[in-house]
Amino acid sequence: MSSQDHHEESFISKYIFSQDHKWIGIQYGITSLVFLLFGFTLMMVMRWQLAYPDTVIPFVGWMFEDGMLSPDMYNSFGAMHGTIMIFLGVVPMVVGAFGNYLVPLQIGAPDMAFPKLNMASYWTYLAGGVIMVYSFFVPGGAANSGWTSYPPLADIATTGQTIWLFGMVFLITSSLLGSMNIIVTIVQLRAEGLTWGRLPFFVWAQFVTSFLLVLAFPPLEAAGVLQLMDRLAGTSFFLPSGLVVGGEILNVSGGGSPLLWQHLFWFLAHPEVYVLILPAMGVVAEIIANNTRKPLWGYKSIVFASVWLGFMSFIVWAHHMFITGMGQGMSLFFQTTTMIISIPSVIILSALFITLWGGKIRFNTPMLFALAFLPMFGIGGLTGLPLGLAPTDIHLHDTYYVIGHFHYVVAPGTIFAIFAGIYFWFPKITGKKLNEGLGKIHFFFSLIFINGVFMPMFIQGLAGVSRRLADGGVSYAHAAGVLEWNEFMSMSAWLLGVAQIPFIINFFMTIFKKVDGVADPNPWQSTTIEWTDTTSPPLGHGNFEIAPVVHRGPYEYSVEGASEDFIPQTKK
Amino acid sequence: MQIPYNEELRPDTGLYNAKLGIWIFLASEIMLFGGLFSAYIMLRVGAPVWPPLGTAQLNIPMATFNTVVLITSSVTMVMAWASLKMNNFGKFKMYMGLTLLFSAMFLVVKYFEYSAKLSHGFTPAHDTFLAIYYTMTGLHVIHIIAGMIVNGYLWMPGSKMWKSNPERFTNRIEVAGLYWHFVDLVWIFLFPSLYLL
């Protein structure tokens, strides 16, 4: 080891502009938790409006004129909820935080391949976040054309949209830097003996995810530039000739196409949904293998399925556009690819289910969240199938059914996996396990209420209630029969918020808890390198005393004849 | 913290880190320009006539000159790298300087092209052809400027590394070169797509 390792660092270079992947991971984690909470709060406010239209909102009503959200404000909140949750919450959490913290440790690397870029990636992310939040305070409020920002609406929307686009440029740049780094790290810095076939599935998931980010984000960046040109330079990339706005023909050259945006947007955004789910699958797989004390069933097929999933995710995007009047041939093509892409998801899910079979399952909090992930993601995936077929999608498109579908995959899906991961790796970071009792309270109430929020959406959606209605559908006759669910869903959402309080208490209580002695470096009796070969947590500068050498696969649990029920990857 | 494979090659991949890094970055750049070319094609096939009636006539001689300039700068760039490989730091300085000179020349010509068009009222808002013309060439110009900043750094202050760590410095020049050739390559496609066809 070089002598630099031991020299004292200033507070700023250690904690603020840190280049240590572990600390950057923690920075990412804390920032994205704050954004997740913020995005969730926006939604809790919106749900008041849906449950009790035309009444003053409690607690936060004073911030708004008349104490209520105007329809424009409602749209703003909705657009920003989506943007914040996806681009500022979940992606930075699963890639920025989990990827950064765990990938180098799991592959036995001293750090990321490019520590300076890693730092830059966090700071561009934060800048993007600040820009997005700032947009709430400009005239006309934040962006209000949906997280999808479809033109022509987005082209002629208020200033908030311009800021949204600038914010996105930062977020995209940050993702690109981060994912480049992860790919190079995995390819170049694997420990000796850690062949591709011995990588923990989590690392594979990060690898595929990073490729998705590198290749899918740039077309959206291109589209963002075009939309900025439309808004700032008066071009007509997305504006057709003779567009009428407010009864008058818009004074632009025209000749553009709103569909162009949809293509470029979904070319990113479908792979993006797999960016949201693949790392979550990785987290869940690690936890399930560890807590069933069994090897993952069908490791090779899971890895293959995730690569296949990543590949296919680039050629399904137009299933978001079935009602744009596409030709039969195109529609056929995209329906087929969509049906094909559900196969690898099923393979992964089935393999995880089969892994449970005959295991000596330990029902600790991380495992509970991981177990709940399986059926919840299953519901999300299965409800996607009718959306992937044009005849059914034509009825379901833009209804609450779609909202139900994707929230099942991202909320009780990915968010649960994130919680599982936080409970699981918390002792790695702090040396202390989170409290199990509070953890279980957090889990069971979250599980109940989250279903209370999203299950009725299928009912409303099947009845034809549209998404993005500021009054929740009161003005539509066909919605009348299912409107009573609005109050139920809103109640569930607020209770879901309350159910997060035990987590927050647990989080701070554990951090400030004093424990004597040296922390157990491997409290879950795990096989992978991050638990077995590092110095005790909390880790200082530098990951390993001696560079680890790997001798076996990642999941050697309950091997017959072994002295313990797990054999570390680095054991000869 | 010493990160391995910054100068030496990793045996099983045969690469040093930055080499893989730059190629992945270029892959993302390919997709960025891919998105723009896709937009170009969509506007073009969707238009009744292309280029639209009444649009500006772009200046082919100027663009041809610029193509020559940019290709030349690519050659000097690769020669700069080859000079380092042959241990000739003086020649490296000369070729890198030439590369910067040619890049600046490209920008000057581009400036005259833009201002000639703008002064006649041919703004991006005029029609979709000009819109995509300004956007694509503008983004390309930003890439040129970014490349000049990197090359300028490696030419002057950054070249100190040649003394302390020649291996790594040569790698840096190779990586900067890969980026620069890519920028050249994009122009090779932009030139016919926007000016000639």
Add this chain to the structure above:
Amino acid sequence: MSHDDIQHHVKTYIKVFIALMFLTLLTVGASYIDFDISPQFRSGAIFVGLAIASFKGYMVASEFMHLNNEKKMIYWVLGLTVFFFIFCLSIPVLWEANLMGDTNFEQSPPKIEGGHH
């Protein structure tokens, strides 16, 4: 890489440089020639122009960027990228072509089976 290897490379760079210059002039010249099969169909010129550009691009990539002799990992990354790139490019064309087919179908009066003409 040895000194001689580099010397050899440098010779190639000069040759490629000359070839690129020649092709640049060629493509400008070719743009004044009428390759079009019919007045509505300007694809002849597009084809020639893009073919020359592709060849130039190939030379830059293979010689200056050393892609003629790279490591496997990089070929993998680029192969994947080029695949998606082509996909991203071809979709607008196919999309439009597919739409055109459909509108024609709608405009032509439906054929009635067993009708008498």
